[in-house]
Amino acid sequence: MSLLDDAFWDAVDAARGNEDAAFPILKAKLTNPAPALIQELRWLRSRYADDTDDILKEALGRVAEKWRARRGEETNPSL
Numbered sequence: 383m384s385l386l387d388d389a390f391w392d393a394v395d396a397a398r399g400n401e402d403a404a405f406p407i408l409k410a411k412l413t414n415p416a417p418a419l420i421q422e423l424r425w426l427r428s429r430y431a432d433d434t435d436d437i438l439k440e441a442l443g444r445v446a447e448k449w450r451a452r453r454g455e456e457t458n459p460s461l
Contacts, residue, residue: 384422389411390445391449395449401446
């Protein structure tokens with residue numbers, strides 16, 4: 383996993399699966415990124431330019447869905 387992936391998962395974990403609550407947490411994590419994360423953010427910004435926040439929100443939604451699915455499997459292991 384990349385450092386950006388880790389930031390997404392950390393934010394979703396902190397928000398307990400709520401992507402709306404995870405967004406400000408993610409933005410705070412990305413405010414002062416580690417040097418290795420800067421390169422990933424530059425790629426994201428160069429690829430998506432002005433839509434970066436929208437892309438982050440969309441990705442957070444997908445990560446949150448996976449997070450909730452994993453939590454559901456943990457509570458219902460027979461499924």
